[in-house]
Amino acid sequence: MKRREFIKTSALAIGAVTIVPNELFASKNSRRFKVIYDFDIKYDEKEFPAKLWNPLPYESDYQSVKYLRFNGNYDNYNINSDNSEDAKILYTSWKKSDKKKTLHVEMEIETSYREVPLKLIKKASKENLPIPQEIKKFLEPSSHIPTDGKIKEIAEKLTKNINDNFKKVQAIYDWVTKTTFRDPKVIGCGVGNAGKMVESGYFGGKCTDISSLFVALLRASGIPARDIFGIRLGKSKFSKALGKSDAKGFANISTWQHCRCEYYIAGAGWIPADPADITKLELVERLKYNDKRVKELRDRYINSWEMNWVGFNHGRDFILSPKPEQFPINMLGYPYAEVDGDVLNYYSPRAFSYKITSQEEK
Amino acid sequence: MRYIFLALTLITLSFAKVVTIHVEGMTCPLCTMAVKKSLKKIDGVKKVKVRLNTKKATVYFDKNIDNQKFIKAIKEAGYSGKVIKK
Known part of the structure; x- marks a missing residue:
């Protein structure tokens, strides 16, 4: 029997924006x-x-x-x-x-462009406000984001004697960006199995792997965090490594999926971060961790995202x-x-x- | 023609041997495809079903195949298996 063909066109109304x-x-x-x-x-x-x-x-x-x-x-x-x-x-x-x-x-x-000012984050962090109930689920483990075992062990070591939440974030961010490296052999964005990464001791991966490690260590330290999955849309103003397009602004983005992350400081809200792109910049531009450009991006991507990218979900x-x-x-x-x-x-x-x-x- | 094919498939499967294997290490939907492809390479295997939520692979075959062949195929795909039902 010949199947009926449907041609449909739909449009979505834009939902209300919540300002936090x-x-x-x-x-x-x-x-x-x-x-x-x-x-x-x-x-x-x-x-x-x-x-x-x-x-x-x-x-x-x-x-x-x-x-x-x-x-x-x-x-x-x-x-x-x-x-x-x-x-x-x-x-x-x-x-x-x-x-x-x-x-x-x-x-x-x-x-x-998305940025949460460091001044605001530091001030909110010092106040050490309680985590809202609806945010607490981002402290929970999942099968790819464990918060016990070796993850907990590393998190405790990195944040030992640190009471301020943002300082804990900084310590974990510095360790993740220094320890991990982009492994071009990993398929796609990587599976993002933080537990497997620390158990194996192999810290090569791609964006989901590196973001998941960051998220797991933060959660294990009592700081809500989540991966954000999305796709790069075009040219980066910082580096070709982070997105490019032709002279007319066109790009084939079929394989440009990219995972970033967010962490939560009560009083400052969700804060964008992208530790994985530090490792991508190092690999593509052949730069060392202490290079000036790497340091500049590290400083930017603890509290901002260049928005040549769009997020889908966490x-x-x-x-x-x-x-x-x-x-x-x-x-x-x-x-x-x-x-x-x-x-x-x-x-x-x-x-x-x-x-x-x-x-x-x- | 479609019904003849369906009937033949059902007859073939009804005479097939079945084994269920617990597969460890699958973490995403694509892992099920890696396991399935590896098991289907074994001579005599007719059909394979792999489910991520139950971590089970069900293999239908029509020859005498040693269980170790299934386990080896799963290992070659990067996972580990244990026969739980024959």
Whole structure:
């Protein structure tokens, strides 16, 4: 029987922005990017069904989706945040058929430089205010973010005799950026198994690995922290290592997924950090830890993010909706798809297949 | 034609031998694919199901295959396995 084809176009209303103290300072230097995802789902059988969960950006005062449109020949779709991590997802599915399975997604994303002033952080840290109830879950361990064993041991050693929370963050940040290194052989962003990293004693990894180690050590020290999964959108003003585009501002960003992190100081709110990009700068520009440029980025990325990037969610080890056959998912920075319980290789845009492009608007 | 194929598949599987293996070390959905691909390379294996949440691999096969072959295949994929049901 010939399957009916659906062509749908949808748009999302932009949700209300919640202002919290740390975000009041982050509203300069806005940038706009037109981001396009094109899917043509591949599988090694002629007839197959497919299910696709694609992460969408969250809303904040430093990043906003101005419009979202999508169309394709899917049979069903929904946009939901029905998961424990409040991760926003565009879900599409196709019934079993021999037809191409396509989805085209377009978004315009506006971002602005994000920084929480050190003065504010230090002042709030000295006050040592209680952690709000809703933030306490970011102290909890997960299967990839343990807070006991060797993680606890290292955290205690690094923060011994330090009472101030921000000083603890600084000690852990310095150790992580000094100890870890970017291993280009790691696939994608890495699995982000902080426990395995410390047990093995091998500190090479990519952004999810290094961010997860930072997050685990902070949580073990009583400081709420979380990984933030997202994708680089274009040129970095600091270094080509951290994002680039052609002369017209265009970039193929299919493999540019990038994990950053945040930590929480009561009275200052969530504070951005990116220890993994320090190691990327060192590798790509062949710089040593004590190089002036590395030091400059280290100083910046303990409390700011350059926003040539957009964040999707902070989910770790959670279950998507509708429930896939494989769960829990370790993280959702990449598109995720299943065919009859088989997971498509999200690290390979060509095999999957998908293409993601970004055009910065001048 | 589709029904004939389905019937043949069911007949084949109903006569197949089955083994369930506990797989340790899978941390993400793609790990299930690595285990599945490695087990499917064994001559005589007809179908493999791997589930991340239960950490179980179910292997359907139609030849006499020593359990150690399954364990070896899982090890080659980077994980460890233990047969829990024959």
